[in-house]
Amino acid sequence: MRRTTLLALALAAAPAAAQVQLNGAGATFPNIIYQDWILTYGQTHPDVKLNYQSIGSGGGIRQFSDGTVDFGGSDAPMTDSAIAAIQGNVLHIPTVLGAIVLTYDLPGVTQQLKFSPDVIAGIFLGTITKWNDARIASINPGVTLPATDIVVVHRSDGSGTTYGFTDYLSKVSQDWAQKVGKGPSVNWPVGLGGKGNEGVASTVVQTPGGVGYVELGYATANKMAFGLVQNSAGKFVAPTLDAVTAALAGALAKMGPTTDFRVSITNPDGADAYPIATMTWLLLHKSYADAAKAKALVQFVWWAETEGQAKAPTLGYAPLPAQLRPWIQVRLRSITAGGRAAWSGPAAR
Amino acid sequence: MSVPLPTFHNRGDRAYRVTLTGLAALLPLLLVVVGAELAVRAWPSIHRFGFNFLWTGRWDPVTEVYGAGPLIFGTLVSSLLALLLAVPLALGVAIFLTEFAPKWLRRPVAFLVELLAAVPSVVYGVWGIFVLIPFLRGHVVPGLKAVLGWSPFFSGVFYGNSMLAGGIILAIMIVPYIAAVSREVLLAVPGSQREAALGLGATRWEAVWSAVLPYGRAGVIGAVMLGLGRALGETMAVTMVIGNRHDIGASLLQPGYTMAAALANEFSEATTGMYLAALFEVGLLLFVITVTVNALARLLVWRVARGGSAGSRAL
Numbered sequence: 230m231r232r233t234t235l236l237a238l239a240l241a242a243a244p245a246a247a248q249v250q251l252n253g254a255g256a257t258f259p260n261i262i263y264q265d266w267i268l269t270y271g272q273t274h275p276d277v278k279l280n281y282q283s284i285g286s287g288g289g290i291r292q293f294s295d296g297t298v299d300f301g302g303s304d305a306p307m308t309d310s311a312i313a314a315i316q317g318n319v320l321h322i323p324t325v326l327g328a329i330v331l332t333y334d335l336p337g338v339t340q341q342l343k344f345s346p347d348v349i350a351g352i353f354l355g356t357i358t359k360w361n362d363a364r365i366a367s368i369n370p371g372v373t374l375p376a377t378d379i380v381v382v383h384r385s386d387g388s389g390t391t392y393g394f395t396d397y398l399s400k401v402s403q404d405w406a407q408k409v410g411k412g413p414s415v416n417w418p419v420g421l422g423g424k425g426n427e428g429v430a431s432t433v434v435q436t437p438g439g440v441g442y443v444e445l446g447y448a449t450a451n452k453m454a455f456g457l458v459q460n461s462a463g464k465f466v467a468p469t470l471d472a473v474t475a476a477l478a479g480a481l482a483k484m485g486p487t488t489d490f491r492v493s494i495t496n497p498d499g500a501d502a503y504p505i506a507t508m509t510w511l512l513l514h515k516s517y518a519d520a521a522k523a524k525a526l527v528q529f530v531w532w533a534e535t536e537g538q539a540k541a542p543t544l545g546y547a548p549l550p551a552q553l554r555p556w557i558q559v560r561l562r563s564i565t566a567g568g569r570a571a572w573s574g575p576a577a578r
Numbered sequence: 579m580s581v582p583l584p585t586f587h588n589r590g591d592r593a594y595r596v597t598l599t600g601l602a603a604l605l606p607l608l609l610v611v612v613g614a615e616l617a618v619r620a621w622p623s624i625h626r627f628g629f630n631f632l633w634t635g636r637w638d639p640v641t642e643v644y645g646a647g648p649l650i651f652g653t654l655v656s657s658l659l660a661l662l663l664a665v666p667l668a669l670g671v672a673i674f675l676t677e678f679a680p681k682w683l684r685r686p687v688a689f690l691v692e693l694l695a696a697v698p699s700v701v702y703g704v705w706g707i708f709v710l711i712p713f714l715r716g717h718v719v720p721g722l723k724a725v726l727g728w729s730p731f732f733s734g735v736f737y738g739n740s741m742l743a744g745g746i747i748l749a750i751m752i753v754p755y756i757a758a759v760s761r762e763v764l765l766a767v768p769g770s771q772r773e774a775a776l777g778l779g780a781t782r783w784e785a786v787w788s789a790v791l792p793y794g795r796a797g798v799i800g801a802v803m804l805g806l807g808r809a810l811g812e813t814m815a816v817t818m819v820i821g822n823r824h825d826i827g828a829s830l831l832q833p834g835y836t837m838a839a840a841l842a843n844e845f846s847e848a849t850t851g852m853y854l855a856a857l858f859e860v861g862l863l864l865f866v867i868t869v870t871v872n873a874l875a876r877l878l879v880w881r882v883a884r885g886g887s888a889g890s891r892a893l
Binding site: 284285286287288290291308310311378380385386387388411412413414415416417420421422423424428431432435436 | 638824842
């Protein structure tokens, strides 16, 4: 009799003991929506305890590779050598999109400035040094540009934002690709360094003639002035969430179901695409040791890719185009734990 | 038959001594372990770049070429600039508070000066961006350029974030340390020293300069070195105003960079092995420089104390 009571007690306590703990770390850019997802998902799935720390993309890749976290987050994809170092045991799964905007401080200029790829590269290479340079003036007719010096402000800390921006510059400027290249931090030809989006923003605002790049969400939240950028179709486009989703749609035209998601989506085709658009990825292992963990993680990620996407616009992120979903599902289905698929979602569509 | 008290005491004393010796040995051991750990992690960079690391200035994570010359330069220049500005100010405050201020004023002013030390450094950084730099741009630099613009130290265009701004922020941050310790030192100088000088016909100022300060000089040097140590290692406030540019230039109006700031900025995002190793080497250099500065300060204090009067007693 007493034994059965104990057994009943043990069974009653079992769900609590079986709670799955999933830890992640990485990029700061998607932190707001990841925290929101974790909170919302936790309300309907009390058996899964998720935790994401926004320590930066580089730190996320390091902890994910060391195996200290179950999943990583990054705005810059892992390099081939970094993937080889963990025997290729990683999948890059895109979650949301962002954009990088050019913010500037020009007292007296009220119109929204237009930037062409050549002008952006020229400014950041240091070959365009005055705001009234003919190359800027010719694409901004009707704007009275002052003769002040251009003061370039870039990120001093390593950052996925810098990766996206230098990735764009490397595509549109041969000079940039050869002299500087792309990466989370680069050897800047000119300019001042600010720590974080807030460091760049405050330096730009405090420096007459300052120009820098920050994440779209940060710029809109702080009501900063930012410019239109000319896309590959020749149109000057404002960085709106729709223009960002259009950018990925443009990039998708060149992708197939099996294309590596590490693909860069800067400077895509598409008349309405904003050209400095970025993806942020979750880093998942191809095979996990713990089946319960793998199952819960895959389930959560699929939820984020479907129901979770609806939250993106209100939080300042552009959602992924629906066209990408089946491709993502195929990758998630390929994740295994102990040789068996961890997928437990809906059957293939 | 009770246990004789002395034996009991001795055993307790011995245990006490062994424990304390062990604890005391832990600290120097920690220093050695930290240094060794840094050296081991920095080894790939030391091996690859050798001494070039110390004076080349290219810092390029894309092509994996690293040189810490501008970082070392920036750390030393910003700290020395800070000392140059802070020492006269702090000593002036200390002398005023101990020798010249009316009694009722001494405590409140001393308290306020020490309060400066309690302000978090990020607050200094924000203040630097929003108050100090605009003030420098509007009121100080135009004057400096008009008078000293011919010298290489004040040439070039001033954008705000600069070595000058970094040095001034550091100076403000270390004033309270130097002032507080110097004040304690001067307070400890026996009154008889002042009375003797005044009795010989010295003015108040002469008494301070020729009797009080020399008596406490060991302590004052110690205070200055404490300030220098803090300036060398300061991170947050400096990185917010110095411009974070890997560059060596004579002009104080140009942006620079310091070792501590570079570590704080770049460490969390360094993914490749060589990048990390280069940052570890920067850490190792900073460690070596601060330990060297502190050792030199000790030596200086020790020599001054031994050579002169009983100045160390004033500590």
